[in-house]
Structure formats: C-alpha cells, structure tokens
Amino acid sequence: MTNALRIQDLTVEYKTRRGVARAVDRIRLSLEENRTLGLAGESGCGKSTLGRAIMRLVPYPGQIADGNIYINIDEDIPCKEGDIPKGEVDITELNEEQMRVLRGKEIAYIFQDPMTSLNPMLTIGSHFVQMIRAHDPEIEKEEALDRGKEVLEGLGILPERVTDYPHQFSGGMRQRVMIGLGLVLRPRLLISDEPTTSLDVIVEAQILEQMAELKKKFNLTMILITHNLGVLAQTADDIAIMYCGRLVELASVENVFEAPQHPYAQALLLSVPDVTKPDKKLVWIPGAPPDLVDPIPGCMFNPRCPMAMDICKTQVPPLIESETGGLVACHLYGGK
Amino acid sequence: MTLRSYVTSRVLLMIPMVMLLLTLVFVILRIIPGDPALLHFEKGVDPVVLAEFRTRLGLDKPILEQYFDYLWGIFHGDFGISMQDYQPISTHLFGRFPATLELSIYSILFAVLLGLALGVKASKNYDTTTDHSIRLFSIVTYAIPVFFLGMVLQFIFSIWLGWLPTGRRFPGRYTPPPTITGLYTIDSILAGDLFSLVTSVTYLILPTITLGTILCGIFIRFTRTNMLETLRMDFVIAAQARGLSNGTVTYRYALRNAFLPILTMIGIQFAALLAGAILTETTFSWPGLGTYLVARISRRDYTAIQGTVVFFGVLVSMLTLFVDILYAYLDPRIRL
Amino acid sequence: MALIEAKNVKMYFPVQRGFIDSLFKGETTFVRAIDDVSLQIEKGETLGLAGESGSGKTTMGRLCVRLLKPTEGQIIYDGEDIADIRGKELRLLRRRLQFTFQDPTSSLNPRLSVGKAIADALKFQKLGTPAERKEKAEEVLEKVGLSPASSFYDRLPHQLSGGQKQRVVFGRAIIMDPEFVVTDEPVAMVDVSIKAQLLELMLDLKKDLDLTYLFISHDLATARHVCDRIAIMYLGRVIELGDRNQVYENPLHPYTVGLIGAIPVPDPKARRSEAIPPGEIPSPIDPPSGCRFHPRCPKCMEKCKTEDPEFREVETGHSVACHLF
Ligand SMILES: Nc1ncnc2c1ncn2[C@@H]1O[C@H](COP(=O)(O)OP(=O)(O)OP(=O)(O)O)[C@@H](O)[C@H]1O
Ligand SMILES: Nc1ncnc2c1ncn2[C@@H]1O[C@H](COP(=O)(O)OP(=O)(O)O)[C@@H](O)[C@H]1O
Ligand code: SF4
Ligand code: SF4
Ligand SMILES: [Mg+2]
Ligand SMILES: [Mg+2]
Numbered sequence: 001m002t003n004a005l006r007i008q009d010l011t012v013e014y015k016t017r018r019g020v021a022r023a024v025d026r027i028r029l030s031l032e033e034n035r036t037l038g039l040a041g042e043s044g045c046g047k048s049t050l051g052r053a054i055m056r057l058v059p060y061p062g063q064i065a066d067g068n069i070y071i072n073i074d075e076d077i078p079c080k081e082g083d084i085p086k087g088e089v090d091i092t093e094l095n096e097e098q099m100r101v102l103r104g105k106e107i108a109y110i111f112q113d114p115m116t117s118l119n120p121m122l123t124i125g126s127h128f129v130q131m132i133r134a135h136d137p138e139i140e141k142e143e144a145l146d147r148g149k150e151v152l153e154g155l156g157i158l159p160e161r162v163t164d165y166p167h168q169f170s171g172g173m174r175q176r177v178m179i180g181l182g183l184v185l186r187p188r189l190l191i192s193d194e195p196t197t198s199l200d201v202i203v204e205a206q207i208l209e210q211m212a213e214l215k216k217k218f219n220l221t222m223i224l225i226t227h228n229l230g231v232l233a234q235t236a237d238d239i240a241i242m243y244c245g246r247l248v249e250l251a252s253v254e255n256v257f258e259a260p261q262h263p264y265a266q267a268l269l270l271s272v273p274d275v276t277k278p279d280k281k282l283v284w285i286p287g288a289p290p291d292l293v294d295p296i297p298g299c300m301f302n303p304r305c306p307m308a309m310d311i312c313k314t315q316v317p318p319l320i321e322s323e324t325g326g327l328v329a330c331h332l333y334g335g336k
Numbered sequence: 337m338t339l340r341s342y343v344t345s346r347v348l349l350m351i352p353m354v355m356l357l358l359t360l361v362f363v364i365l366r367i368i369p370g371d372p373a374l375l376h377f378e379k380g381v382d383p384v385v386l387a388e389f390r391t392r393l394g395l396d397k398p399i400l401e402q403y404f405d406y407l408w409g410i411f412h413g414d415f416g417i418s419m420q421d422y423q424p425i426s427t428h429l430f431g432r433f434p435a436t437l438e439l440s441i442y443s444i445l446f447a448v449l450l451g452l453a454l455g456v457k458a459s460k461n462y463d464t465t466t467d468h469s470i471r472l473f474s475i476v477t478y479a480i481p482v483f484f485l486g487m488v489l490q491f492i493f494s495i496w497l498g499w500l501p502t503g504r505r506f507p508g509r510y511t512p513p514p515t516i517t518g519l520y521t522i523d524s525i526l527a528g529d530l531f532s533l534v535t536s537v538t539y540l541i542l543p544t545i546t547l548g549t550i551l552c553g554i555f556i557r558f559t560r561t562n563m564l565e566t567l568r569m570d571f572v573i574a575a576q577a578r579g580l581s582n583g584t585v586t587y588r589y590a591l592r593n594a595f596l597p598i599l600t601m602i603g604i605q606f607a608a609l610l611a612g613a614i615l616t617e618t619t620f621s622w623p624g625l626g627t628y629l630v631a632r633i634s635r636r637d638y639t640a641i642q643g644t645v646v647f648f649g650v651l652v653s654m655l656t657l658f659v660d661i662l663y664a665y666l667d668p669r670i671r672l
Numbered sequence: 673m674a675l676i677e678a679k680n681v682k683m684y685f686p687v688q689r690g691f692i693d694s695l696f697k698g699e700t701t702f703v704r705a706i707d708d709v710s711l712q713i714e715k716g717e718t719l720g721l722a723g724e725s726g727s728g729k730t731t732m733g734r735l736c737v738r739l740l741k742p743t744e745g746q747i748i749y750d751g752e753d754i755a756d757i758r759g760k761e762l763r764l765l766r767r768r769l770q771f772t773f774q775d776p777t778s779s780l781n782p783r784l785s786v787g788k789a790i791a792d793a794l795k796f797q798k799l800g801t802p803a804e805r806k807e808k809a810e811e812v813l814e815k816v817g818l819s820p821a822s823s824f825y826d827r828l829p830h831q832l833s834g835g836q837k838q839r840v841v842f843g844r845a846i847i848m849d850p851e852f853v854v855t856d857e858p859v860a861m862v863d864v865s866i867k868a869q870l871l872e873l874m875l876d877l878k879k880d881l882d883l884t885y886l887f888i889s890h891d892l893a894t895a896r897h898v899c900d901r902i903a904i905m906y907l908g909r910v911i912e913l914g915d916r917n918q919v920y921e922n923p924l925h926p927y928t929v930g931l932i933g934a935i936p937v938p939d940p941k942a943r944r945s946e947a948i949p950p951g952e953i954p955s956p957i958d959p960p961s962g963c964r965f966h967p968r969c970p971k972c973m974e975k976c977k978t979e980d981p982e983f984r985e986v987e988t989g990h991s992v993a994c995h996l997f
Binding site: 055057059060096100101102103104105108109111113116117118119120121122130131134135165167178181182 | 462568569570571572573574575576577578579580581582584588589592593666667668669
Binding site for chain 3: 202267284
C-alpha cells in the first residue's frame with residue numbers, strides 16, 4: 001500500500017503576545033490510501049491546527065516552524081508557477097500558487113461550523129462555479145453549474161436550489177453543500193474538522209452515512225477530526241490521539257477502544273458516556289491540560305497521570321511501537 | 337422582512353426625522369439668537385427702514401405663523417428670501433448646488449476608491465511595515481485641516497509647478513458648457529466638447545484630491561478593520577481551502593462582505609463630506625453652496641443661512657436613506 | 673403529588689415582523705414552540721428532556737420555572753397554579769425555582785467577578801447584608817468545588833475554564849436553596865474528559881440539598897447516565913415519556929427509535945442497526961397535520977396524516993403519542 005500522506009516532525013507555532021504556543025509538536029505519522037484516520041483529543045490539543053497545516057492554511061499568527069508534509073499525487077499537475085510532478089511531493093516546499101492548485105483538487109477540507117463556512121453573499125451555485133473555474137478556467141459556467149447540481153442531487157438536495165443563498169438552508173443542508181464542494185473535484189484526501197459537531201444526532205448520523213458512501217465511491221483517504229469518540233468508533237479505521245500538540249497514541253480503531261496503551265487514552269475512554277451501557281461508571285481526568293505558552297518539561301500529561309514516574313517529569317517519552325502494533329509515547333513502555 | 341416593507345418603513349421614518357431637523361434649525365437660527373432683523377443691521381438703523389424690512393421678510397408676523405410659513409415654503413421648494421438682496425434663496429441654492437454636487441461626487445469616489453485600495457492592502461499585509469505606514473497615513477489625513485492641505489497643494493501644483501489652476505471652477509474668459517445637469521464634466525461630454533471637459537477636469541483635480549484625502553482616512557481604517565475581521569471568517573478560509581485564487585478570495589469573498597458595513601460608513605460620511613466641501617470650496621473659491629454659505633454668514637444674512645442649512649440637512653438625510661436602501665438591496669439576507 | 677405539573681401548556685411566540693408588514697397583512701403567525709404539553713415532575717427525581725434542536729426543550733424548561741408565561745395552560749407548583757402570578761409573588765417564587773442557562777460563557781457578566789455574580793443573586797432577592805452575602809457566596813463556591821473560595825471569589829469569568837464556569841453557574845442557582853432546578857445543557861460546552869466530574873457534582877448537590885432536576889440535553893448518552901425518567905420532545909410536543917430503562921431499552925415511538933439508533937456508540941463493534949429517519953425537523957410555524965412526525969416516519973399509516981395521536985400510557989409509567997400503540 002502507498003501512503004497518501006506522510007508527516008514528518010511537523011511543528012506549528014502560534015506567536016502570541018503571551019509567548020510562543022506550540023500547537024503541533026514534532027508530529028510524525030503516515031496514512032495509507034483509502035483509510036480513515038480519526039484524530040481525537042481535548043479541545044485545544046492542536047487537532048484543527050494539524051489539519052490546517054496539511055492545507056498550509058494555519059491562521060495568523062501561526063506558522064509551520066519545522067517539518068515536512070508529503071502527499072502522494074498520481075498524475076502530473078500543471079501549474080503556472082512550476083508543474084507539480086506525480087509521486088510523493090513535499091508540500092512545505094511548494095510555492096503559494098502550486099499550493100492553491102492542490103487545495104480543493106487534491107486535498108479538500110470541511111469545516112466545523114456549516115453556518116459560517118459559506119459566503120452569505122453568494123448563491124450555492126456560484127460557490128460551485130467559482131470553485132470549479134478556479135481549477136479549470138476553460139469550463140463554461142453552465143457546465144460547472146451542472147456538475148454542482150449533480151453533486152448536490154447525490155447528497156439529497158434538490159438541484160433547483162442552486163439559486164438559493166446559504167441563509168435559506170438549514171445547518172444540515174449547508175454541511176451537505178460543504179461536502180459537495182469538497183468532493184466535486186474528486187480529491188484524494190479529505191480532511192474534515194468536526195464536520196458534525198454542531199449538528200443534531202439524526203442529521204449527524206445521516207451525514208456520516210453519506211460520507212462513508214462517498215468515501216467508498218470516490219476512493220477517498222480521510223482524516224476525521226473530532227472530540228467525539230463515539231463518532232470515531234463508528235467511522236475511523238485508525239485513531240490518533242493528541243495531547244498538548246503531541247501524538248500520544250496511534251493504533252487501529254479496535255485496538256484503541258479495546259486495549260488503549262497510553263494512560264491518557266485510557267482515561268479519555270473511561271470518561272465517554274455510552275448509551276448502551278447505563279451502568280458504566282464514568283470517570284474523569286483531574287485537572288486541566290497545561291498552558292501551551294508555558295509547557296512543562298517531560299511528559300505533558302504527568303501532572304494528571306495516575307502512573308507518573310520520576311522520569312516523566314524530566315524526559316519527553318519518545319513515540320515507539322506498542323505491543324498492539326500501534327504507536328505510543330509513554331515511559332511505561334519500551335523496556336526502560 | 338421584505339425589501340419593500342423595509343424601504344417603506346425607512347422612508348416613513350424619515351418624515352419625523354426631517355421635521356425634527358427643520359424645527360431645530362428654526363429654533364437655533366431664528367428664535368434663540370433674538371431678533372434677526374436687528375442682528376442683521378447690527379447697530380443704529382432707521383426704525384422706518386427696519387419696519388419695512390420686517391414686513392418684506394415676514395418677520396413682523398407672530399413666531400408660530402412664521403414657523404408654519406417656513407415649513408409650508410420648504411415643502412414647495414421655497415427657502416424664503418435673502419436679507420441681502422431680497423432674492424428667493426432657492427434660486428441661489430439650486431444655481432450653486434451642481435458645483436457642490438460635482439465636487440462631492442468626485443471627492444467621495446476618490447476617497448472610497450483610495451480608502452478601499454489602501455484598506456485592503458493594509459489588511460492583506462497585516463502587522464507589516466506596509467500596514468503600519470498605511471495606518472499612519474490614515475491618521476495623518478484625518479487630522480490635517482482641510483484648508484492647510486488645500487493650500488499646500490495649491491502652493492506645489494499651482495504656484496510652484498504651475499500645472500493646475502489655484503481655484504474657481506472654470507476660467508472666466510471662456511463660457512462653460514451648456515447647462516443640462518449643471519455638472520461641467522458631464523455637460524461637456526454631453527455637448528461633445530473636449531476642451532471644456534479637459535478644462536473642467538483640471539479645475540476639479542486639486543479640490544477633489546484635497547477633500548477626498550481628508551475623507552479617505554476614515555475609509556482606510558474602516559476597510560482595514562472590516563477586512564481583517566472578514567478575512568478570518570470561516571467562509572473566507574473555506575474558499576482558500578477550495579483553491580480559489582487570492583484575488584477571488586480577497587475581492588469576491590472578503591471585500592464583498594466587508595463592503596456592507598463600509599457602505600453604511602459612506603452614508604454616515606455624507607455629513608462630513610458636505611462640511612468638508614464648505615471648507616474646500618472656500619480654499620479653492622469654488623462657486624458652490626459652501627462659498628455661498630460662508631459669504632452669507634459674513635453678511636449676517638440669517639434667512640439665507642437658514643435656507644442653506646436646511647438644504648444641506650435634507651440632502652444629508654436623503655443620501656443616508658439612499659445608502660441604507662442600497663445596503664438592504666445588496667444584502668441577500670434582507671433582499672427578497 | 674408531583675412537585676411541578678404542566679397541564680396542557682402552550683407557548684406561542686409571534687413571528688417577528690416589521691412594523692409595516694403588520695400594518696399590511698392582518699393576522700400574525702406564531703412559532704408554536706410548545707403545543708399542548710402535560711408533564712409531571714416528581715419530587716426528588718431527575719427528569720430528562722431530550723430531543724433535537726428547536727424541539728422546544730429550553731422553552732419548556734423556562735415555562736416550568738416561570739421565566740416565560742405560557743400562552744395557555746397551567747403550571748402547578750406545590751398544588752398552586754403559578755401560570756399567572758406576577759410581581760412580588762413571582763420574585764419570591766424565583767428563590768425556589770432556578771434555571772441554569774445553556775452557555776456558561778454568555779450567561780456570566782465578563783466584567784463581574786464570579787464571587788460577586790453568585791452573591792448578587794441574593795442581592796436581587798433583597799436578602800442579607802453585603803458581608804453575609806459574601807460569606808454565603810464563599811460557602812457556595814466551596815460547595816461547587818471551587819476551593820479555596822478565596823482564590824476564586826475575585827476571578828473574572830475569562831480566568832476560568834469552561835468546566836469551572838459551569839460550576840459558577842451551578843453556584844448561582846443553588847445559593848438561594850431552591851427546591852427545583854432546570855439545567856439547560858449543563859455539559860454541552862465542556863470537554864468529555866471533565867463531563868463526568870460535573871455530572872457527579874450535580875448529583876452530589878442534589879443529594880445534599882434535596883433538589884429536583886429537569887435535565888435538558890440533546891445528548892441522549894449523557895442523559896441516560898443522569899436521569900431517572902426521560903421525556904422525548906419533537907416539534908413542541910412530548911412524544912414519549914418513561915422510566916429511563918423503558919425509553920432506552922424499549923423505545924416505542926418511531927422517532928425515539930431513530931433518535932436512539934442514531935447515537936454514536938463508543939465501541940467499534942457496535943454497528944448501527946436502526947434506519948435513521950430521513951429529512952430534518954420541519955418548521956414549528958406550520959407543523960405537519962395529524963402526527964407531526966408523519967412525513968419522516970417509516971411506519972406512517974393513512975390515519976397518521978390526518979389524526980393527531982393521543983399521548984397515552986401504554987405500560988406503567990411509559991406513555992407515547994403514536995397510533996401504533
Ligand atoms: N423568544 C422566542 N421568540 C420566537 N421564537 C422562539 C423564542 N424562543 C424559542 N423560539 C422558537 O421555539 C422553538 C423551540 O425553541 P427552544 O429554544 O425551546 O428549542 P430547544 O429544544 O431548546 O433547542 P436547542 O437544542 O437548540 O437548545 C424553536 O423553533 C425556536 O426558534
Ligand atoms: N489563531 C490562533 N492564535 C493563537 N493561538 C491559537 C490560534 N488558533 C489556535 N491556537 C492555539 O493552538 C492550540 C491548538 O488549537 P486547535 O488546533 O484549534 O485545537 P483543537 O482543534 O484540538 O481544539 C490551542 O492552544 C489554541 O489556543
Ligand atoms: S510518560 Fe509517564 S506521565 Fe506520561 S503518560 Fe506515561 S506514565 Fe504517565
Ligand atoms: S402516529 Fe403514525 S406517523 Fe406518527 S409516529 Fe406513529 S406511526 Fe409514525
Ligand atoms: Mg478544533
Ligand atoms: Mg435549548
């Protein structure tokens with residue numbers, strides 16, 4: 001299997017007035033084609049920042065400080081400012097125009113809040129036309145619109161509604177439009193950042209089901225960012241758990257849920273309410289994550305960790321292979 | 337709310353506003369200062385002349401009757417007669433209005449275009465030297481007195497370089513183009529008279545730049561703040577993530593949405609525009625309403641002052657109304 | 673006897689229209705946020721109120737504590753109809769019936785220290801001297817786990833985490849020693865890792881202070897862990913009500929079945945079995961005829977399109993509004 005995405009020692013920093021916050025800290029991971037990687041962790045642990053970094057759209061004052069992001073491209077992509085050759089490409093090396101060409105065409109991104117991610121001044125149809133024509137100016141407006149209609153129809157939205165404005169759509173419909181926009185150019189990698197978090201359970205289930213179908217149909221590789229472990233259990237193949245900008249565990253979905261290795265992953269799973277297990281005793285993780293501007297030495301989880309040892313307070317645990325075949329970053333493992 | 341009912345209620349709302357304005361002007365200029373006839377002559381005047389003066393101007397009537405005469409007149413386009421020459425004030429107002437209008441239109445165009453361009457540039461280069469210089473420029477222009485800037489420009493371009501005339505609207509030795517709109521540039525185009533067009537433009541340049549620069553500071557700052565806010569919005573980032581070009585994202589997405597509040601600002605700035613016009617006209621001997629008002633103030637022509645102020649007031653309310661309706665029309669969330 | 677009973681309560685909000693529209697077009701249209709709901713809340717229980725966004729949960733909660741005056745119907749508290757009381761009587765009632773708002777961040781004044789925010793609740797009720805109020809507020813801070821109180825009293829809301837803000841919100845509700853508290857989505861905004869902690873705090877407070885809760889939540893998994901009984905709402909109606917085991921193990925109404933089936937289960941082996949209801953919740957301005965769920969119902973019958981099903985008890989303590997039962 002080829003890797004659709006390979007990230008090496010990626011570090012992203014926000015330079016704020018209070019100091020530098022390292023929201024993504026030397027992350028290394030690779031993602032095989034046609035798989036769905038779930039990215040989980042508490043709010044503020046850097047999930048969105050990592051996702052945005054893969055698009056090279058980290059918001060101001062953030063910046064990719066170090067590392068490489070390789071994506072696999074299966075055909076040469078023409079570009080005014082230097083064609084992009086097929087094969088593995090390091091996108092941190094590309095110029096802005098080359099990056100623009102890749103966005104939407106090779107990598108698509110879906111945002112958390114469907115209410116604010118469409119331009120309120122444009123009709124739904126114009127969103128499609130502008131996107132399609134940004135990648136291929138030769139395409140006629142009508143043809144672009146027809147392709148938009150086709151995609152919308154597949155998502156259960158009447159094609160004649162392309163003349164409507166976003167405010168005339170419900171949250172669920174807007175998120176479908178966002179998915180349609182994400183998929184209309186058949187990208188290979190789809191990053192969705194909390195795509196259903198602001199939606200109701202029924203609409204959430206409808207949309208996740210549609211996304212699963214589309215994934216199969218279009219051979220997509222997906223990164224699904226969410227703090228909802230229930231959603232991940234139902235949709236992901238692999239799960240990566242982040243804590244304070246670091247990757248602490250990466251394993252197949254079964255192994256994460258059945259045999260979580262990292263103490264943080266274990267605690268997180270115990271805190272999730274489960275509708276099928278009314279007698280599950282919910283536990284919580286005491287305290288709060290440290291301030292990223294003022295990071296603590298050693299394992300960032302040590303003040304909250306029930307298993308913390310002396311070494312945890314001084315040395316950062318390396319990411320090593322775990323017994324279950326995944327990766328884990330904790331001093332409890334690795335024979336020391 | 338539909339656009340129609342919005343427009344209707346907005347127009348209905350204007351009636352009490354204008355009534356209040358008219359009453360305020362009457363109270364401030366006619367009642368508070370005391371007897372306008374005495375004030376006009378200042379000192380020692382023949383009681384017979386005074387009495388006749390009062391009768392001609394209707395100042396002998398009870399104050400309430402004067403008030404209703406005044407209102408009734410205004411609704412018929414009659415702004416009373418001048419204390420100076422006993423001519424109807426409306427003749428002067430309508431005669432001079434096109435000059436002010438022409439200057440105002442070009443100035444606001446200049447201010448808005450420059451304001452948008454610099455504001456967008458600053459926001460795109462947030463927190464860089466470009467941004468800081470543009471901000472400084474906007475603060476400086478806002479603080480400079482009109483006549484000072486006017487005189488500096490006159491000194492450089494008229495006196496020193498001799499490129500442009502120091503003042504007035506058209507050279508005395510030629511006849512201006514035949515009056516159709518009263519705007520010399522438009523009239524020369526309508527008459528197909530290239531010479532008049534070039535001449536009127538040369539006369540317009542300095543006053544336009546003066547007034548436009550003074551006004552543009554506020555547009556720069558307002559555009560910059562609104563653009564910064566909009567550029568951080570989800571739908572703008574989502575557009576980038578779809579691979580739309582930088583220009584499309586900046587202008588079609590960000591600026592188009594940031595423009596709505598800027599439009600309201602333009603509406604609010606009309607009052608400042610007319611105030612600025614008065615000073616600019618005086619500096620450049622521009623034969624508009626401003627010079628008229630200043631001349632009448634020095635002659636203590638209370639009725640003329642009152643008429644001009646009322647005219648300005650009504651004009652500002654109508655322009656603001658127009659802008660508000662335009663706003664509603666442009667925003668699809670209000671438009672039906 | 674029930675502590676709070678709602679009898680045939682309706683809450684219609686007039687649709688916002690411009691002044692001119694109301695001149696031109698005669699009749700006003702209404703959002704039927706609550707349309708004929710009867711509900712009993714027993715002393716000492718936690719009743720869950722669940723359903724999709726816009727189904728009327730918050731509105732129902734506000735009616736129960738008389739933050740809203742019902743358009744029609746009775747709200748009976750301690751054997752007395754409180755639907756129409758006002759003025760001083762209503763103010764005194766506020767001490768006994770409390771409501772915590774959905775979003776802790778926007779319900780706290782950003783410029784008021786959290787200790788003062790709690791103490792002010794007493795001030796509005798004209799209780800105690802400033803010193804007494806401060807003392808009581810510190811006691812409450814300790815009680816909701818913000819300890820030591822002295823280090824929290826003077827903090828501003830932005831200096832607290834989401835979970836801590838939610839604690840302040842609880843503190844403000846309990847300082848008056850209420851009998852009944854409506855908690856509107858108390859843990860929706862906090863991270864899953866501390867959710868359980870807040871839920872436990874709620875249950876501890878309930879035990880210590882003899883509280884009765886109406887627990888509003890769209891998160892059915894959480895509701896299952898806290899509630900004794902649960903009411904499911906759809907488009908301004910309660911469509912199913914029962915003991916939590918009855919509702920979760922044996923849901924009757926097709927909507928409840930769909931809703932429970934849609935909950936993501938944190939277990940990769942558990943696959944969704946139930947079909948998810950298609951479409952979205954319709955507008956409460958002009959709800960569908962007959963059974964309100966019929967356009968989305970997989971089991972819809974002819975009769976459902978015209979006849980409104982009655983809400984009736986089908987087994988002890990388990991009621992449902994559906995023609996199938
Ligand atoms: N003050 C109001 N004026 C007009 N309509 C209202 C008002 N309050 C609520 N509504 C409407 O009543 C219906 C029910 O609203 P309510 O807030 O009770 O829903 P909810 O179930 O609490 O939803 P959520 O899960 O989003 O909090 C909605 O359609 C809402 O738009
Ligand atoms: N625009 C920004 N400016 C400064 N800090 C930011 C910005 N965006 C995110 N951060 C910080 O980066 C960290 C990671 O944030 P984010 O990636 O949004 O986390 P998640 O998606 O996991 O909730 C947080 O500490 C957050 O405060
Ligand atoms: S490294 Fe130490 S502190 Fe960190 S999770 Fe492992 S045991 Fe706990
Ligand atoms: S009454 Fe009919 S439409 Fe309504 S839920 Fe029952 S079966 Fe479905
Ligand atoms: Mg996020
Ligand atoms: Mg609510």
